[in-house]
Amino acid sequence: MRHRMMRESGGRPPEWNVGRTDPARVPDPRSKEERLAAVEDFSRRTVAAADFPVYGVVAGLLRGGGAMGGWGEALAAFETSGGELAWVEVQSGDWSSVAGPYVSVRTYRPDAERGEDLPELEDVVEDERDRVYDHLGVDEGDGPGRVRALREWITVDGEPYPVEVHEDRPVLWPGAPAADGAAPVWAGRLRIGGLTVTVCGRGVPPGGVELGGIADFEPYLRGRAELLGELAARRARQVPVEERELPPAVGLEAHRELIAQSVAASAAVEAQVRAGRTPRRPRGDAYEVRWEVAVRQQMRLATENREEAVTALTAMVNHLNRLARHTHWLIGTPEGGAAVEEVVRYTVFASEVASLPAQRAWEQLWRERRGGGPEVWEEHRLAEQLWLSAWEQWRTTRSG
Template sequence: MKRQSASRPQGPEDFYADHEEYSRQVLGDADFPVYGVDRASRGGGVHRADPAPGGESAPSSGDAEVAEGSQDSDALAEYEFRSGELGWVEVRSGDWSSAEGPYVTVRTYRPGTDADRLPELEDVVEDERDRVFEQLGIDEGDGPGSVRALREWITVEGEPRAVQIHEDRARDEGRARSADRELAEAVSEAVSGVEPGAEESRGGAAESRRKPVWAGRLRVDGITVTVTGRGVPPGGIELKRIEDFERYILGRTDLMRKLAAQQARRVALEERELPPVVGLEAHRAVVEHAVRESLAIAAQIRDDRPPRVPRRSRGEAAAVRWEAAVRQQMKLASESRDEAGESITTMVNHLTRLAQQADWAVGTPEGRAAVEEVVRYTAFASEVPSLPAQRAWTRIWSDGTRNATGAQEAWLTAWEQWRVERTQH
């Protein structure tokens, strides 16, 4: 399977030229029609605003207008090969630089694609929220939020077609917390002693910033088309076959350049001045987010869902957390940067594995005590009561025996012995 994406662009001009040429070849050889937003139609779609008397924009009814000064574009987003054949093509239209939109993504699948190979619409919505996070640094919160299933109509080459819509919008405050929130609170309490609900106001604020995003799937002459939108209703979309891909290919290059320039303007993390850290706070923060992420992914896999790292554990914030922990480890343990990085890696993997293997490791007094002892052993090489378990994990990690049954059993046995002795005192 081969996949091309514009989500993380880097490289010189010859890199862009090579991508353009290869994309022309791929799309020129496409043996099925590919659909995109009809930007010319005034009956619906995503449009730039037309000048009105007095210099103001005059939006037409039902249209989503792209504001002046926005980063409006038509761009090839991705395509994927499966078993040597082009499996699908995705294009995007609208203002990519605004979480308000309007922005529409259209993915066209090869005829005959099995229904069980299509992503759930809920995951398609999360892909769009991932895009906003990766390109704009805006975290709209992990879904699902308040969900509605709607029956709408999308016009395809002048003909209205029924489409089932999955809409995800901000939840009202006071509604029951999701399973993800409850899991996050349990982990937070386990590693930092924060009582459940202490982050409710912060989480509620994040939810209030979530923007409505919808996704729908329709069939067009035997071809499956998935449409995702923000800032524009389904009825405001009109699709048509793309006859000339050139503007989409050039639009992709333009987007890649802008994202690369955006990345280049950022100061290297190692050179930044970070907020001061007290004691072992940075170590605990890295552990909290790593354990939360690990358990969330495990839950997704159990539910037969694609594993998706929570956005709060990705990107700039995650990198800053890690850098802060490495710097503090260098200071407390008198280690080099490389040594400190390896120490933090060993610590994080120790506690995420323990959370997966021991049912007492999350949400219990024993779990909180285990975190503290691993952190102190990492920073100070302290003679903690769980020292046999610490040394057992060090052997597992340094010897490359992470999946060896005997070594794993010895490590877990050491932790169980520590737990039993702790409860007896």
């Protein structure tokens, strides 16, 4: 189980419930103080049970001038597996500034590589950019900027350790003032005894960082509570997309745009998985906005309430995402465009489209997508074959 304050971007299931309720917006009967106290108590008990040394920055950071006063050290994340602490990550520096200085240090339990593949350094850099987007609302871009590999030395308890470093110098985001340009982000991994330690930083060179074992976690626990409180306050000031004024949709265009973006994002994630990378969807709220516009249009055209519209669009998007994975013709062909149009019209108007058997086969497949053992999964496989066969029959009829 993973406990962290930054976005988790991997491990998504094949079908995304894109309309699910955000757990962060579900009311909690406890007060803010009670919630933060519970988090701090759980974190304290967990890290106290660590049976391996945990490292953090002991020197090398010069105090910055973050606009939000976000300077200090904090417990950033930890993960348990089978009741055992797998790794602990701490952060130091100015978390509220894209210029830094800021460093995170993740210590894995001994011989962690034997149980799982550790994240690539490129993914560690992207995790840091996810943090900046989630915490500060700054999108530094999805792709690499000017990448270079370095060999550096990081001091640990007074001794130099060699480390290979992946550094990425991002291009400034649109409209960024020159003085607030994003600092290069780097990540490196080193071995300290039998431990693996991953270090990621911005606004401070790798060679300027000195690590040491953490003897007292209390400052990090207090920092975690303070940071969670600041993030909660920032989140409370944000206007949910459901409450924003958005441009009205015209006809079925919102549905078409939602499908196009979703299928493209799904294909990108599939490519990342095949390449052995952490699957990520693009940062930014463009998808959320497009989703909300489509929901409102679905409610209007189909005379549905919000829950019904969300359910309908979730099934629609996943229908075409899966069809794109199982066929070669959905994207970039006339028949693919016709299929999208029929799925949209069936979703909105329940129209008697030519692909009606495929639409109904998908409804059955989507209803039975969860749970069960081998027998249920065999039924699911057969239902999927019937659905794909219905689409092939539709194609044959069109070409004939």
